[in-house]
Amino acid sequence: MSDEKSALLEAARSAALAAGAAIMEIYAAPFTVEQKADASPVTEADRRAEAIILERLRRVAPDIPVIAEERAAAGQMPSAAPARFWLVDPLDGTKEFIRRNGEFTVNIALIEESRPVLGVVHAPAQGVTYWASGGTAWRQRGSVAPERIAARVAPVRGRIVIHSRSHRDERALADYLAQIADAERRISGSSIKFCLLAAGEADVYPRFGRTMEWDTAAGQAILEAAGGGVTTRDGAPLRYGKPGFANPDFVARGK
Numbered sequence: 001m002s003d004e005k006s007a008l009l010e011a012a013r014s015a016a017l018a019a020g021a022a023i024m025e026i027y028a029a030p031f032t033v034e035q036k037a038d039a040s041p042v043t044e045a046d047r048r049a050e051a052i053i054l055e056r057l058r059r060v061a062p063d064i065p066v067i068a069e070e071r072a073a074a075g076q077m078p079s080a081a082p083a084r085f086w087l088v089d090p091l092d093g094t095k096e097f098i099r100r101n102g103e104f105t106v107n108i109a110l111i112e113e114s115r116p117v118l119g120v121v122h123a124p125a126q127g128v129t130y131w132a133s134g135g136t137a138w139r140q141r142g143s144v145a146p147e148r149i150a151a152r153v154a155p156v157r158g159r160i161v162i163h164s165r166s167h168r169d170e171r172a173l174a175d176y177l178a179q180i181a182d183a184e185r186r187i188s189g190s191s192i193k194f195c196l197l198a199a200g201e202a203d204v205y206p207r208f209g210r211t212m213e214w215d216t217a218a219g220q221a222i223l224e225a226a227g228g229g230v231t232t233r234d235g236a237p238l239r240y241g242k243p244g245f246a247n248p249d250f251v252a253r254g255k
Contacts, residue, residue: 001134005118008061009133012086012108012120015056019049019090019106020124023097027125033098036073041094046070049090049106057086064110067245069214072114084159086111089214093190094164102126103189109217114239119221121191130195132225134226138197149208151228151254152200157181162193162202172208172249180204194219197254205252220252228254 001009026045033041033225050070057066067077069087086108091097093104102125109120125140130149140146161183163173177183186202194216217231217240220230229251230238236251 005133008064008110009120009124009131011056011060011117012110012118013122013129013131015053015109016106016120016122016129018056019052020122022048022052023091023106024124026130027097027100038073041098042070042073043091043094043097045097046094047092050088053088053090053106053108055067057088061086067214069212072160072212072214072245077245081111081245084110085241086114087111087214087217087240089191089212089218090247092215095154096189101189103192105190105192107214107218109189109214109221110242111217114241115237116217116221116224119218119225120196121218121222123190123192123195127193130198130222132198132222135225137222137226139195139199149199149226151223151226152203153255154195154203154253158184159203160184160201161204161206162186162188162196163206164193165189173206176206176208176251191215191219194223194230194252197221197228197252200226200254203254207247207251208249211247211250213240213242213247216247216250223252223254226254228252 011065023045066086089107092107096103106122109116120131122129129140137149139149140145165187193205233249
């Protein structure tokens with residue numbers, strides 16, 4: 001990994017941890033839930049975390065544009081993506097945050113030529129952080145030493161399929177599961193699903209329904225570094241900087 005990439009990765013990790021600490025302060029007390037124009041929920045935790053991340057990324061890399069969820073919701077999204085930019089979801093899984101089930105994350109990814117080349121996913125309520133750059137993926141639980149992680153080779157039968165708690169197209173998911181022999185279903189919120197694939201704790205994550213690029217980029221960077229991949233339903237790699245920054249249906253897999 002180049003010196004520049006190392007510095008950017010450390011900045012992203014530091015920003016994610018600081019944002020996570022702010023999120024947990026709000027999580028520990030009563031908070032207000034508002035609705036955005038698209039009817040999705042937002043809280044002070046989303047806004048405060050994004051402000052922290054933006055300030056820290058600008059401090060280290062002022063020349064790299066940042067596309068972040070709450071800025072986009074406020075209309076501050078470019079019509080076309082630059083060749084190199086940050087993608088930020090300051091609180092992925094706001095619904096999980098509101099439910100207080102701990103399944104929410106901070107996502108930060110660096111995109112270069114439509115690919116996520118660096119990613120950090122921090123789950124503050126679980127005390128675990130995942131990151132990747134330079135072809136290796138890591139996980140750190142609390143203050144213990146980081147450990148390298150790798151996706152596993154999926155078994156022929158009994159693959160672990162992980163999916164969202166409220167899937168937007170249950171029929172498509174049911175049809176997909178019917179193609180897998182003895183599939184075991186598990187449920188998880190936010191980008192943790194990508195990280196469980198990267199750590200060899202699940203095999204497939206199908207997503208049928210709208211997601212945004214900031215939902216997936218950091219998790220995809222970690223999964224790819226761990227030996228897995230993410231493709232659209234027609235088998236093409238999931239790329240970034242698309243018009244409107246929205247994703248098509250996709251399937252994430254381990255090895």
